[in-house]
Amino acid sequence: MGAGVVGLAIARCLALAGREVMVLEAHPGIGMETSSRNSEVIHAGLYYPTGSLKATLCVPGRDALYAYCDERGVDYRRCGKLIVAASQSQLPKLQAIQAQAHANGCTEVQMISADAARAMEPALSCVMALHSPNTGIIDSHGYMLALQGDAENAGALFAFDSRVTGGQATASGIALQVTSGDGGQSEIEAGLLINAAGLWSVQLATRIAGLSHDGLPQAYFAKGNYYSLAGRAPFTHLIYPVPEPGGLGVHLTIDLGGQARFGPDVEWLADVSDGIDYQVDPRRADKFYHAIRSYWPGLADAALQPAYSGVRPKISAPDAPAADFLFTSHGNAHYIGLYGMESPGLTASQAIAEHIAAMAQARPCAPPAALAGHR
Numbered sequence: 001m002g003a004g005v006v007g008l009a010i011a012r013c014l015a016l017a018g019r020e021v022m023v024l025e026a027h028p029g030i031g032m033e034t035s036s037r038n039s040e041v042i043h044a045g046l047y048y049p050t051g052s053l054k055a056t057l058c059v060p061g062r063d064a065l066y067a068y069c070d071e072r073g074v075d076y077r078r079c080g081k082l083i084v085a086a087s088q089s090q091l092p093k094l095q096a097i098q099a100q101a102h103a104n105g106c107t108e109v110q111m112i113s114a115d116a117a118r119a120m121e122p123a124l125s126c127v128m129a130l131h132s133p134n135t136g137i138i139d140s141h142g143y144m145l146a147l148q149g150d151a152e153n154a155g156a157l158f159a160f161d162s163r164v165t166g167g168q169a170t171a172s173g174i175a176l177q178v179t180s181g182d183g184g185q186s187e188i189e190a191g192l193l194i195n196a197a198g199l200w201s202v203q204l205a206t207r208i209a210g211l212s213h214d215g216l217p218q219a220y221f222a223k224g225n226y227y228s229l230a231g232r233a234p235f236t237h238l239i240y241p242v243p244e245p246g247g248l249g250v251h252l253t254i255d256l257g258g259q260a261r262f263g264p265d266v267e268w269l270a271d272v273s274d275g276i277d278y279q280v281d282p283r284r285a286d287k288f289y290h291a292i293r294s295y296w297p298g299l300a301d302a303a304l305q306p307a308y309s310g311v312r313p314k315i316s317a318p319d320a321p322a323a324d325f326l327f328t329s330h331g332n333a334h335y336i337g338l339y340g341m342e343s344p345g346l347t348a349s350q351a352i353a354e355h356i357a358a359m360a361q362a363r364p365c366a367p368p369a370a371l372a373g374h375r
Contacts, residue, residue, distance in 0.1 A: 001204070003027070003158065004035040005140065005349050006341050007196035008147035013353035014360065015154035022188070023156060024178060026163040026200075031144045034198050035346065037278070037310025039226075039253045039264070042066070042076065042136035043344040046083075046101035046109060047243065053325040054344060055104045057355060061348030062134065065143075068350060072146040074139060075256050081135035081238040082117055084126035086294040091128060093242045098130055108133055123234040125297050135238060139256055140346060147349075162186075167193075169210035173334045176208075192360060195337040199276075199313045205330070205337050212330045217315035217323070217339050221272050224264020224312060225280045227288055227304040233260030239295055250291040261307055262288055268318050269311065280306035315340035325352075327359065336360065 001007065003025035015021045027033070042065060045058035069076045085094045094111070101109040109132045117129040152158070161181030168175045174193040178186045197204045202219040205211060233254065241249040254260050265284065269276070285304045292299050316323035326339040336359055338352075345352070 001025075001164065001194060002196040002198055002201075003030040003148070003160070004033060004196065004198050004341075005031060005144055005147070005346050006035075006198070006338065006352055007194075008144055008151065009349040009353035010194060010196055010356050011156045012147045012151040012154070013350075013357045015151045015156040017357060019360070021151065021156040022190070023151070023158045024162045024164060024176075024188075025158065025160050028160050028181070030148055031141065034310055034313060034341075035140060035144060037308060038140070038343070038346065039251070039261075040138055040140045040255065041081075041238065041253060041343075041347070042078075042138050043347040044081070044101070044106050044109065044132045044134040045104050045344070045347075046097055046106055046130075046132060048100075048104065048344075049324070050100070050103040053327070053355075054348070057325070057348040057351040058344045059105050061344070061351030064350040065138070065347060066136070068146075069138065069143070072150075074142045074146055076136055076138040077256060078134065078136040079237055079254070081132040081240060082121065082124070082126075083130040083132065083240045083242065084117065084124065084295045085128050085242060086126060088127055090242050094128060094130060097242070101130075101132070106132070106134070121235050121237055121239070123296060123298055124239065125295055137238070137253065137256060138346075143346075164204060164207065167208035167211075169208055169332055169334065174208060174211075174332075191334060193335050194356060194360070195335070196341070198341055199311060201313070201337060201339050201341070202315070208335075211332055211335060215328055215330060216337075217326060218317070219339075220314040220317060221269040221276070222312040222314050222318075223267040223269050223276075223309055225267060225284055225309045226261050226263035226307040227280070227285055228307040229260040229262065230303050230305060232258060234298075235260065235296075241291065241295060250288055252292070252296070262292055262304065263307075264310065276311055278309045278311075280309050282306050312342040313340060314342060327356065329359075 001024045011021050011023050048054035112131050163179050165179045166177040173189045173191045175189045195201050238253050240251040
């Protein structure tokens, strides 16, 4: 359930394995929330604690994603990334990132001097940097279209404008109440429900009566604002500062068209009961200038303009360490829930799909019952 990048990858994987798959998506099309509101970065796998799901799925997911893009003609560029220390005081953190990267199998990540970094990017200011050659950028919508096409060609069905408003765990599966965009009501019973609802996966789990909520995490929402650069940036690599709590800092990414953008910052949302306001406040750019000039002093005044925002579906509080991905059945043989599917969800999507498919192998294989008529 859910047609974001992770849900699409899972649907493709299960359909190719011969499962009968139906994807319910509340929006009119694929990838209309987190999957279309991010940096479109293919992460190398540097930051995540060794042994975590994020670490163990990111590196193989990255390799699988590059191979899939080559196979299916999805646009990407392995442009590389520089993580920069703007001061001597940041060097211990930079060294810790290198050690973590090597522990995660990213031994190609190497420390380089300020002179070597400036040889790669003359406009850059730093005291040292880490070079990650396997970081890249991707056409995320093209990737999702390819996943959807593969899934449909393998027999998967997609029901858009279909919002799950309730459910009941039964002995044979999960019975769902579904409301369509025109207000019609339908029912479906799934032998196995995979909850890949992204921002709303925790909320969805609470709507299913009879499903144990033991171990269900608390949902937190971290909005990230992006600003685009007026004119062309003098960089060919992605530029990241050392990470900050809640995110990876205000970094510079470049899309496949060469347009530079900066972000995301971290803006915790206290209440999303009335929906999410994705507007970007121009006044937040004031803090961006200071952060960006720590590694690009040449940024001109008034060069930033509001671009877009996205929201990270977190399951750790603002003052807590970042949580790992959480995949759990809550003790129900007919359910798998995916929680906290933030970065590196896009990069790891194919490895996540394989992981969930392995979990699903021991689960019921009954196909979803046909949607009941409107009532």
